[in-house]
Amino acid sequence: MNVLGTHLTMLIGPTVPVPAPPPFLEALDTVTVTHSDEGRSGFQMTFRAGRRRSDLLDDPLLSSPLLRPFNRVVLVVTFNAIPQVLMDGMITDQQFSPSNQPGASTLTVTGEDVSIMMDLEEKSVEHPAQPEAVIALKIIASYAQYGLIPLVIPPPTIDIPLPIERIPVQQTTDLEYLQQMAARFGYVFYVTPGPAPLTNTAYWGPPVRVGVPQKAITVNMGPHTNAEIAHARYDSLATTFVTGRVQDRRLNETVPVQTFASTRPPLVSQPAWATQPQARTRQFRQSGLDTAQAFARAQAETDASTDQVVEMTGELDASRYGALLQPRALVGVRGVGYSYDGLYYVKQVTHTIRKGTYSQRFTLTREGVGALSPVVIP
Numbered sequence: 001m002n003v004l005g006t007h008l009t010m011l012i013g014p015t016v017p018v019p020a021p022p023p024f025l026e027a028l029d030t031v032t033v034t035h036s037d038e039g040r041s042g043f044q045m046t047f048r049a050g051r052r053r054s055d056l057l058d059d060p061l062l063s064s065p066l067l068r069p070f071n072r073v074v075l076v077v078t079f080n081a082i083p084q085v086l087m088d089g090m091i092t093d094q095q096f097s098p099s100n101q102p103g104a105s106t107l108t109v110t111g112e113d114v115s116i117m118m119d120l121e122e123k124s125v126e127h128p129a130q131p132e133a134v135i136a137l138k139i140i141a142s143y144a145q146y147g148l149i150p151l152v153i154p155p156p157t158i159d160i161p162l163p164i165e166r167i168p169v170q171q172t173t174d175l176e177y178l179q180q181m182a183a184r185f186g187y188v189f190y191v192t193p194g195p196a197p198l199t200n201t202a203y204w205g206p207p208v209r210v211g212v213p214q215k216a217i218t219v220n221m222g223p224h225t226n227a228e229i230a231h232a233r234y235d236s237l238a239t240t241f242v243t244g245r246v247q248d249r250r251l252n253e254t255v256p257v258q259t260f261a262s263t264r265p266p267l268v269s270q271p272a273w274a275t276q277p278q279a280r281t282r283q284f285r286q287s288g289l290d291t292a293q294a295f296a297r298a299q300a301e302t303d304a305s306t307d308q309v310v311e312m313t314g315e316l317d318a319s320r321y322g323a324l325l326q327p328r329a330l331v332g333v334r335g336v337g338y339s340y341d342g343l344y345y346v347k348q349v350t351h352t353i354r355k356g357t358y359s360q361r362f363t364l365t366r367e368g369v370g371a372l373s374p375v376v377i378p
Contacts, residue, residue, distance in 0.1 A: 006318065006358050009083070011074035011197065012066050020066070027061060029106070029354065033075065033087045035327040036348040037188060037207065041113040043075065043087045049096065049105040061107050062096060069094070073111055074197050077324060077353075084324050085194035086351060088147075089113040114146040114200055115191040119175040127168040131158050132181040136189070136204040139174045147198050148191065153205030155185040157292040178204060186300030190328065207307065208329050209265040213343060215323050216376050217316065217362075219335040224378075226320035232312040232340045234369065237280060239272045240305035242298040244284030248291045255291045257284045259302040262367060267330075267343045269370035272309040273302075280305075306367040312344060318351075318358035325349050325360050332376035333364070342371030 008031065010024070011017035030046040049059045061067060068091065075087040093110040118139075127135045133154040140150040161168055170177045178189040182204055189204045217227045242259045261273050273279065284298050312333065316325060325331065327346045334341055344364035352359050 007078040008353055009076040009078065011076070012071060014065070014068070014071050017072045017074050017198070023060065024064075024066070031075065031351070031353040033351040033353075034348065035192070035350075037190060037328050038347075040115050040119075041087070041089070041190075041192075043073065043089055043111050045073075045109045047107045047109070048103060049098075049107045050103050059096075059105070059107070067091065067094065067107075067109055072114075073109075074193075076197060077351075079318075079322055079324070083197075085197055086324065087113065088193040088198070088200055090116055092116065113191050113193070114143075114148070115175055115202075117146060118143060118178075119173045122173050123170055125170040127170065128163045129161060130168065131160050132184070133158070133204075135168065136178055136181065139178060140202045140204070142174075143202075147200050148202045149199060151201055151203045151205070153187070155187065155296065157185075157296045159290065159293055184297055184300065186303040188328075192328070203328070207264070207345060209267065209345065211330060213330040213332045213377055214326060214346075215321065216332040216334050216378050217314070217321075217325075217364075218378075219314075219333075221335045225335070227314050227316045229312060229314040229336060232310065232336065234272075234310050235308065236272065236276060238305055238309045239276060239279040240302060241273075241279055241281050242284050242301050243281055244298075246284065246289055246291065246294040247287065248294075249288055250290045255294070257294050257298050259298050262303050262306040263299060264303055264307065264367065267345065267366045267372065268310075268368040269372055271306065271368040273306050273367065275368065307345065308347075308365045309368055310340070310366050311347075312340065312364040314362060316360040316362060318360055321360070324351075325362055331364065334376040338371055339369040341376065342366075342373070343376075 010020040012020050027047040029048050033043045035041045047061055049061050071091050073089055073091060076083050077086045089111045091109055091111040095108040097106045099105045133152050136152050137150055140148055182189045187206050192201045218224050219227055219229050244257050245254050246257050247254050286297060327349045329346055330343050331346050332343055344366050347365045348363040350361040
């Protein structure tokens with residue numbers, strides 16, 4: 001239970017954001033922030049707008065330099081006197097909705113996390129003799145002005161490209177190239193706000209399936225209930241195995257390629273890949289790889305397919321939960337029943353904040369049913 005209340009702090013400015021002036025906070029009506037493990041995270045702030053007799057030329061919010069495109073916005077939520085960074089991003093869009101009714105005009109400001117700055121310029125760059133993890137570190141370091149802290153996990157197979165054989169060439173934006181390299185190994189790339197204001201963590205690595213779970217999502221348990229579950233869905237067509245052959249470019253020999261299971265750390269006792277009698281099978285058709293690269297890419301496709309066999313959606317009462325539900329991490333669910341209780345990966349969270357209310361809508365995923373443990377950490 002959140003006994004000390006919830007407080008929202010807004011920092012905004014062109015270079016170094018500063019606390020928003022009181023008129024901005026008084027006019028603020030709704031804040032919506034969406035974090036997802038696919039694509040960039042985004043935010044939207046809706047202000048009540050209106051001109052007074054003294055505002056001869058324009059609405060004060062529209063004329064303010066603080067809400068100009070590509071100004072930086074940092075949102076900090078404080079639960080029980082503990083501040084947590086909810087969003088660090090750049091303004092990308094304004095929408096003004098004038099009304100004939102007094103006080104009914106609105107100004108909606110939309111933005112995306114700071115990774116938008118990595119997606120503005122297409123580049124043609126060579127990366128000679130550098131494996132993917134080194135390239136990722138180099139690209140992330142070039143955006144240090146946005147407080148990016150790199151967290152790069154080397155892939156299971158490291159193939160240093162010899163310049164006499166091949167040279168990795170980038171023909172896209174930095175963000176697209178980082179995501180393309182990550183997808184080869186079933187990895188992800190994203191930027192999360194924090195741990196401190198004006199800093200961000202740039203993560204390039206496998207989806208997080210280990211670590212201490214967050215505070216449990218609880219349903220059907222009386223006064224301990226802090227959420228409502230909309231649905232839990234089992235997709236029997238999600239699991240995909242890969243089979244085929246590849247001609248090793250180093251040995252010039254044909255080698256069979258086959259996947260049989262997911263290599264992710266398990267979250268359930270009955271994963272779909274082990275218990276289903278049938279699963280999709282796709283032919284491996286990539287070429288120009290050695291054996292290790294071929295197996296890594298085939299396994300990456302199978303791992304990604306099993307990640308979302310089970311999907312659960314619902315909504316948290318933030319005042320009862322008393323914390324931010326962090327995406328791209330683990331959380332325990334209890335009160336649903338053995339099949340759908342247990343650990344989940346948090347795929348997406350949408351925060352909606354208004355005066356007096358705060359909700360968190362979530363999407364959770366995992367590879368099957370059946371809790372690993374009879375107890376979930378509260």
